[in-house]
Amino acid sequence: MEEKDLIEKVISGDGEAFRxxxxxxxxxxxxxxxxILQNTEDAEDVTQEVFIQIxxxxxxxxxxxxxxTWIYRITVNKAFEFIRSKKRKKRFAIVKSIFAKEExxxxxxxxxxxxxxxxxxxxxxxxxxxxxxxxxxxxxxxxNKIEGLSYKEICEIMxxxxxxxxxxxFRAKENLKxxxxxxxxxxxx
Amino acid sequence: xxxxxxxxxxxxxTLQSLEGIGRAEANPFLFTKIAGRLGESxxxxxxxxxxxALGVLIIFTLVNISxxxxxxxxxxxxxxxxxxxxxxxxxxxxxINNFYFY
Numbered sequence: 001m002e003e004k005d006l007i008e009k010v011i012s013g014d015g016e017a018f019r020x021x022x023x024x025x026x027x028x029x030x031x032x033x034x035x036i037l038q039n040t041e042d043a044e045d046v047t048q049e050v051f052i053q054i055x056x057x058x059x060x061x062x063x064x065x066x067x068x069t070w071i072y073r074i075t076v077n078k079a080f081e082f083i084r085s086k087k088r089k090k091r092f093a094i095v096k097s098i099f100a101k102e103e104x105x106x107x108x109x110x111x112x113x114x115x116x117x118x119x120x121x122x123x124x125x126x127x128x129x130x131x132x133x134x135x136x137x138x139x140x141x142x143x144n145k146i147e148g149l150s151y152k153e154i155c156e157i158m159x160x161x162x163x164x165x166x167x168x169x170f171r172a173k174e175n176l177k178x179x180x181x182x183x184x185x186x187x188x189x
Numbered sequence: 190x191x192x193x194x195x196x197x198x199x200x201x202x203t204l205q206s207l208e209g210i211g212r213a214e215a216n217p218f219l220f221t222k223i224a225g226r227l228g229e230s231x232x233x234x235x236x237x238x239x240x241x242a243l244g245v246l247i248i249f250t251l252v253n254i255s256x257x258x259x260x261x262x263x264x265x266x267x268x269x270x271x272x273x274x275x276x277x278x279x280x281x282x283x284x285i286n287n288f289y290f291y
Contacts, residue, residue, distance in 0.1 A: 015224075022220050030215035051223045083266055087239070114211030122206035145207050173204070180200035 003067050011059045022051060025068065029075045029145065031114075035142035036079040038110035038127055045056075049078050065156055072149075072157045076139050083135075112146075129179040137172035144169055 001009075001020060009017030029050050034043040053074050066160050110131075115123040130138060139158060143149045149157070154165045 011282075019220065024222070026215050026219065027212055030219075031213045034213045044216055044219055046227060047219060048223050052226060055227055113213045114212065115206065116209060116211075119206040122203040126203050146210060156227055176204055177200055180203050181196055184199045185194045 003123065004063070007058060007061065007063070007067065010055070018055060021054070026051070028068070029071065032072065032075045032142060032147050033079045034112065035130075035146040036076070036138060037082065038112075038131055042082060046075075046078050046082050049082070050075050053078065069153065069156045072143070072147075072153075073159075074142075080135050080139075091104065114146075125183060127146050129176050129183070132179060133172055133175060137168050137175065140165055140168040141172040141176075155185070 001017070006021055006024075006111045010021055028048065029127055030043055030047045032048070033046040037043050037046060040100070050071070054071060062066070077145055102128055109124045112123055112127060130141065130142065133141060136158070138155065143154045143157065144151070149164060151165050154160075155162050160168075
């Protein structure tokens with residue numbers, strides 16, 4: 001089905017068309033959220049939110065950009081909204097734990113299911129470092145390195161110029177190198 | 190110097206570990222959850238619309254009732270006024286205490 005027809009059918013409330021749209025984009029949405037959030041349950045929750053948002057607002061999609069660009073934009077925004085709300089809850093949990101003497105859970109090591117087995121240990125270290133990047137650097141890096149999108153596609157998704165995206169990815173790599181250098185200096189050698 | 194190179198090499202290898210990363214696939218039952226949530230939100234929307242319609246109906250009925258009462262009261266007053274005017278007129282003509290005796 002053509003993208004335009006698919007959009008029109010989803011707008012008209014066609015469940016089959018919505019299922020088709022889900023099948024076409026779910027793996028991209030989930031893979032992106034997983035790269036940003038580094039937690040399978042959180043990534044599933046955000047994927048749900050993304051598709052509910054798509055269902056609600058597809059009639060406002062003006063087709064200036066590709067449908068995939070619009071969906072990636074929603075995905076990145078929802079993922080960072082989720083991170084912000086989780087941080088707020090965490091702050092509240094810390095305050096609560098002071099009074100209730102409860103322990104706050106520490107995040108566990110994340111293993112991306114797509115990483116080949118020989119790189120699992122390195123992948124864990126790398127994803128920890130990715131998690132420490134700024135929101136914009138993380139989005140650009142995940143979209144480029146994990147999702148495999150071109151700089152041009154990332155420009156459209158993040159509504160930035162090509163030079164800004166290049167700079168974001170360059171700085172992300174530099175920060176990761178520095179972080180990994182510090183890690184290996186402290187932990188291995 | 191050798192140590193630094195070794196660390197840099199390790200960092201670079203780790204950075205390259207994303208090369209050839211496969212795509213992560215979502216839980217196969219995720220669509221069912223989404224469809225369920227969409228159904229729930231539609232039900233909530235329907236309930237909200239029903240409540241909204243009911244609220245509007247109640248307000249409309251109350252406005253109608255109060256308008257009716259107001260109009261009725263007004264017409265009662267005007268009847269009363271009319272009666273009073275007739276009474277005043279008749280009392281002027283048929284008053285016992287007038288000064289004209291024929």
